Amino acid sequence: MVTRTRFDDSDCPVARSVDAIGDWWSLLIVRDAFDGSRRFGEFQRSLGVAKNILTARLRTLVAGGVLDSVPASDGSAYREYVLTEKGKALFPVIVALRQWGEQNFFAPGEPHSQLVDRRQGHRLRALEVLSEDGRRLNPDDTTVHKVSAQ
Structure with missing residues (x-):
């Protein structure tokens, strides 16, 4: 094993x-x-x-x-x-996976389950990654600061 x-x-x-x-x-x-x-x-x-x-x-x-x-x-x-x-706290992860799947694995108009706001009955807005000051970020806008070995 x-x-x-x-x-x-x-x-x-x-x-x-x-x-x-x-x-x-x-x-x-x-x-x-x-x-x-x-x-x-x-x-x-x-x-x-x-x-x-x-x-x-x-x-x-x-x-x-x-x-x-x-x-x-x-x-x-x-x-x-x-x-x-x-x-x-995993809710945004599940929503992100759902939205990624909707964008990448369904043909336009192909039926699939939908996550909707209970109160208004509308689909959720696409998740966005935002900077501290509210700017929308993409992968080119970020960098990882690695922890240096002690």
Whole structure:
């Protein structure tokens, strides 16, 4: 079995974030949690993922503080999974992936699910990366300041 490379001590925030999320199943679980899924069976039906894989990913997300496992809201013996504050902070990531997918993987006019503002019923404006003073930035406008080795 291949040992997974860990990035939890990396000086790069992207590497640590990817390490915490783990894989694409985990992002889809988080997406479904934003869409209201709470129970193991709901995630399993939505994703069609094998139960052992789903169990492992849910454990990782709970251990990483992205989800909490709580008693079922209906008082039954089941457990439910709810987003923590850390998990809710992934919302812009999920929106960015959704918008990137809409722009790059659907033909014009091809139907797909849409994320809309509950109050107004309108689609969301495209996310933008802004400077501290509000200027719109693109990759050429930024640079990474690496941490120097001690």
